[in-house]
Amino acid sequence: MNTVYLLIGIILVVLCIIDFIWTTLWVDGGAGPITNRLSSLIWKVMKMLSGGQSTLLSLAGPIVLSATLLMWILSLWAGWTFVFTGLEQGISPSQGTDPISWFDRIYFAGYLIFTLGNGDFSPAEGNAQMVSVFATGTGMLLITFGVTYILSILGAVTMKRSFAASVLGLGQSAEELTKSAWNGEDFHDFDLLLASFSDQLSSLAAQHVAYPVLHYYHSVSTDTAVPTAVTVLDETLSIIKFAIPTLHHPNQMLLQEMRSSVDLYLKALEQSIYQPSEIEPALPNFHFLHDVGIPLRSEKEYTNSFATLETRRRKLLGGLKADGRSWPSL
Incomplete structure (x- = not known):
């Protein structure tokens, strides 16, 4: 029986450490297998x-983060408890000769990983001492990197909402943003904003890959919702690129860089519970753009061009639906 307890403990500790390192330190790995399943389950329950x-759904992110940290702590604690149970006479009371109970083992494993330094119990000489040192080391690792992980996520959440507010402050739809970017002659006033938005979105895409829990941070207000902001921005770029004559375009390199940043964001979404929409969203309101004085290519030309964007636009709509939102339109 001691061997069984020892084996169970080792498996729990190893699984916890793998999932923890996978999630917090492996930048390109996304969420660990356990964290990924736990996060998806919580998100589905919260959506239901x-x-x-939006107010209730906005709690999903903090709950996912808290549940993930709690899962790591309990897994590590339970694992070391089983390990010390499997080590025959691995621990003994500092005073007295009372037999060691399960509660004593739980207490001993707990104050080791939380580095409390209590001396109520002590490991037996030999293997138990080395295991105690390792248990304390895993606890310090969990606490140190756990705090860093939380601070990084909170910083990224703030950055997400700042980016969304900057984009949607210029227009709540692609048509409105296109109108705001038009200076009466061309879109060159949009150049500086494109450079800034591209840099911010590339950073956000990288953060979504490094910290997958960001997918579950839902904004109460549409004004700070990143899926809506990215959709509005990319649809605006599509209008400019395919529906407006090249003569009036902003800087071509900035336009391409911005499109590439959106591609990175969409790729990051693929590691979450996101699925492309089965239907294609409606075309932009080109009559509105014409009425505000923006020059357009022929209807046949821009309609055919937008037909080639079906997959891209279905991905954007899928991201919106995953966040509980609809396609932004006039």
Whole structure:
């Protein structure tokens, strides 16, 4: 029986460490297998319970993060408890000769990984001493990197909402943003903003890959919702690129860089619970653009061009639906 307890403990500790390192330190790895399944389950439950209410769904991110940290702590704690149970006479009371109970082992494993330094119990000489040192080391690793992980995520959440507010402050739809970027002659006033937005979105895409829990941070207000902001921005770029004569375009390199940043973001979404939409969103309101004085190519030309964007636009709509939002339109 001691061997069974020892084996169970080792498996729990190893799985916890792998999932923890996978999630927090492997930048390109996304969430660990356990964290990924736990996060997806919580998100699905929260979407079901929220009934479309953004306020309740906004709790999903903090709950996913808290549940992930709690899962790591409990897995590590349980694992070391089983390990010390499997080590025959691995621990003994500092005073007295009372037999060691399960509660004593749980207590001993707990104050080792939380580095409390209590001396109520002590490891037996030999293997138990080395195991105690390793248990304390894993606890310090969990606490140190756990705090860093939380701070990084909170910083990224703030950056997400700042980016979305900057984009949507110029227009709540692609048509409105296109109108705001038009200076009466061309879109060159949009150049500086494109450079800034591209840099911010590339950073956000990298953060979504490094910290997959960001996918579950839902904004209560549409004004700070990144899926909506990215959709509005990319649809604006599509309008400019395919529906407006090249003579009026912003800087071509900035335009391409911005499109590439959106591609990175869409690729990051593929590691979450996101799925492309089965339907294609409606075309932009080109009549509105014409009425505000923006020159357009022929209807046949821009309609055919937008037909080639079906896959891209279905991905954007899928990201919106995963976040509980609809396609932004006039």
